[in-house]
Amino acid sequence: MPKISHLDQLDLNQSYNYADYLTWQLKEAVELIKGKIMLMSPAPNVRHQDISSNLMGCLLPFFKQKKCRVYTAPFDVRLYDRKKSILKSQEIHTVVQPDLCVVCQPELLDKQGCNGAPDWIIEILSKGNSKREIHIKYELYQESGVTEYWLVFPEHQTIHQFVLNAQQHYELKQMYTNDDIAIPHLFPELEMNVNEIFDTWAED
Numbered sequence: 001m002p003k004i005s006h007l008d009q010l011d012l013n014q015s016y017n018y019a020d021y022l023t024w025q026l027k028e029a030v031e032l033i034k035g036k037i038m039l040m041s042p043a044p045n046v047r048h049q050d051i052s053s054n055l056m057g058c059l060l061p062f063f064k065q066k067k068c069r070v071y072t073a074p075f076d077v078r079l080y081d082r083k084k085s086i087l088k089s090q091e092i093h094t095v096v097q098p099d100l101c102v103v104c105q106p107e108l109l110d111k112q113g114c115n116g117a118p119d120w121i122i123e124i125l126s127k128g129n130s131k132r133e134i135h136i137k138y139e140l141y142q143e144s145g146v147t148e149y150w151l152v153f154p155e156h157q158t159i160h161q162f163v164l165n166a167q168q169h170y171e172l173k174q175m176y177t178n179d180d181i182a183i184p185h186l187f188p189e190l191e192m193n194v195n196e197i198f199d200t201w202a203e204d
Helices: 018-023 046-063 130-144
Strands: 030-033 036-039 069-072 076-078 100-103 113-115 120-124 148-153 158-164 170-177
Touching: 018 030, 046 069, 046 100, 046 120, 120 130, 130 148, 130 170
Parallel strands: 076 113, 120 148
Antiparallel strands: 030 036, 069 100, 100 120, 148 158, 158 170
C-alpha cells in the first residue's frame, strides 16, 4: 500500500476507520466523523490559544492530585456507541481532537489517546468550526456518552454548559458570561472566573 502523505490521495467519499487513519502521514489536520474525513480548521488564532491556556491554567492544578487527567489537542479521542465495550481500531469510524478533555477512567487511555468517551469535553469555537462543533459534534458527544460538554464562544465571551440527563440527552444546564463563576457539573468544587477565561491580548 502506498504511503498516504497528501489529502488528494484519499477518496473523500469513501468511508475509513481508525486503523486507516493511523497509517496516514498528512500535513493537514483531519478528523474522522462516522467514517468520513473532515478537515480541521487552520491553526488556532491567538484568542483561541489564550482561552485554551487560561482553561488549562484552571484545570491542571485542580486535577494534579486526582485520578482524572486533562488533555489538549492534538489528542485522538475515538468515539462510538456508549453501549459497546472498547473497540479495535478497525471497528472505530470516528476520531476527533477536542480542544480540551478530561478523562477519569484510566482504562480508556492507551498510547494512541482515548478509546471511548471522555467525561468532560470543552470545544472553543472559531468561524471555521462552529457548525461542526454545534451540530455534528454535539450529536456525537451525546450518543457516545460524554457526560459534560462545554461550548466556548470567544466572540461573545460566553460558555454553554451541556450535561446528559437521565434519558442520556443533553440539557443546557447553564450559560456563563462576564463576571460569572463557571462551575463544572462533574466537579462542583472547581470554580472558574469567566472574565479570566476570556482574558487575551488578541485584538477584536
